[in-house]
Amino acid sequence: MDTPEYPAIDREALTRRLRTHGVTPTSQRLDIARELFEKPAHFSAEDVYERVNGVEAAVSKATIYNTLGLFVAKGLLRQVFVEPGKVIYDTNLDDHDHFYDEDSGTLIDIGSVGIAAAALPPLPSGTALDRVDVIVRIRRSQP
Amino acid sequence: MDTPEYPAIDREALTRRLRTHGVTPTSQRLDIARELFEKPAHFSAEDVYERVNGVEAAVSKATIYNTLGLFVAKGLLRQVFVEPGKVIYDTNLDDHDHFYDEDSGTLIDIGSVGIAAAALPPLPSGTALDRVDVIVRIRRSQP
DNA sequence: TATAGACTTAGAATAATTCTAGGTCTAACC
DNA sequence: GGTTAGACCTAGAATTATTCTAAGTCTATA
Structure with a gap:
């Protein structure tokens, strides 16, 4: 690659x-x-x-x-x-989410996990969806 | 209720x-x-x-x-x-996610949005999943 | 080319959190 | 029941990331 x-x-x-x-x-x-x-x-x-x-x-x-x-x-x-x-x-403006390595503090872009608005409970009345942040926290697994 | x-x-x-x-x-x-x-x-x-x-x-x-x-x-x-x-x-230890009202700064528990591990890209080698944080950001919609 | 308003700056101020150093408590043991 | 090592708590200083302030500089437009 x-x-x-x-x-x-x-x-x-x-x-x-x-x-x-x-x-x-x-x-x-x-x-x-x-x-x-x-x-x-x-x-x-x-x-x-x-x-x-x-x-x-x-x-x-x-x-x-x-x-x-x-x-x-x-x-x-x-x-x-x-x-x-x-x-x-983050300069990447595409719809995407992140891995966050809690041990090193590194953030890694991943494709959008893609949560359908339908998968969410109804929003409180008088509010509108801004965006959904998904952070997948990972750790160095001890060998 | x-x-x-x-x-x-x-x-x-x-x-x-x-x-x-x-x-x-x-x-x-x-x-x-x-x-x-x-x-x-x-x-x-x-x-x-x-x-x-x-x-x-x-x-x-x-x-x-x-x-x-x-x-x-x-x-x-x-x-x-x-x-x-x-x-x-957060004292709620059940598997759950949150609405975050960006205008008022309020956090509201919601049920788990439920992202299957299978929906995630492969984790970087040597790492293990800790947890997935989902924050649904909402705003007061102007009337 | 004058000028209002936008922009930039050094340094002070703020807010949340962590550190430090010394005093206090406690639980396990004699 | 007394000792004691180590865990715990505290006030206040220190740190970190960020925002504010006030004054100077730039710039687009008239």
């Missing part, structure tokens, strides 16, 4: 991507987007901060958080909650 | 319950257990702190956290992660 290649995305493409989602493409946002959207991946805010600032740019932590929050609000990113005090940002 | 009654649990019963799970029943642990196991419910650590100390006892925050952690490790409680920086403790 070939490892897929993810060619560097040029600023034009990123700029379009942000604009399409109603996000004004500032220089900091493009720096962040370049790291995020290179290939499908999972990031903590700290990861993003380190990767963005490891290269050359200098983007403040406040801007990292503001931007990640904005990208989530605009549908460019998804948040996954697996542990207290740690948000993971 | 009758509202079920949950008679006060006596110390004897609580003591047995803790011992059965390998937890030494100290006075603070019993104070905490009394609040937790009165009826099936969801609590934040802060909720437990307030309820335990609202009555008469004086249990420190460190002990609240230590005890909740111990109860989870010993299988007396379950943790649910719905938002960053907020753990919810």
Whole structure:
């Protein structure tokens, strides 16, 4: 099986991507987007901060958080909650679920487990379904 | 439909319950257990702190956290992660899932959505299934 | 090119949780 | 019944992830 290649995305493409989602493409946002959207991946805010600032740019932590929050609000990113005090940002926007390795803290995309809305009990009145999060927690089995 | 009654649990019963799970029943642990196991419910650590100390006892925050952690490790409680920086403790140990109302922050037990192990992709080698968390996120639908 | 509003920043502030170090309790044994 | 090792509890400090604040900078548009 070939490892897929993810060619560097040029600023034009990123700029379009942000604009399409109603996000004004500032220089900091493009720096962040370049790291995020290179290939499908999972990031903590700290990861993003380190990767963005490891290269050359200098983007403040406040801007990292503001931007990640904005990208989530605009549908460019998804948040996954697996542990207290740690948000993971997922650039894969397809309908999918996750394995979470509790020993290593690794998150792995899996296809959608596919829970039919019909399989759910009736929603409380006055509410609507937002989405269903499925996290399959796994552990290193002792040999 | 009758509202079920949950008679006060006596110390004897609580003591047995803790011992059965390998937890030494100290006075603070019993104070905490009394609040937790009165009826099936969801609590934040802060909720437990307030309820335990609202009555008469004086249990420190460190002990609240230590005890909740111990109860989870010993299988007396379950943790649910719905938002960053907020753990919810669930005294319902039956196999079940949750509605999470994102507008009010309320967690509601629902029956198990029931994902067959066969519905999952193969687990990474060397790992074993711990459990599957399903959170059905709902929102107040605007009228 | 003036300007309003959006954006960014350093650093302070907050919230939830964990750690530390010392004191207290307890259960098992002499 | 007293000793004692180890488990337990505590106040408060420390940590971690995140948000807020206030002031400066940029930018699109008039």
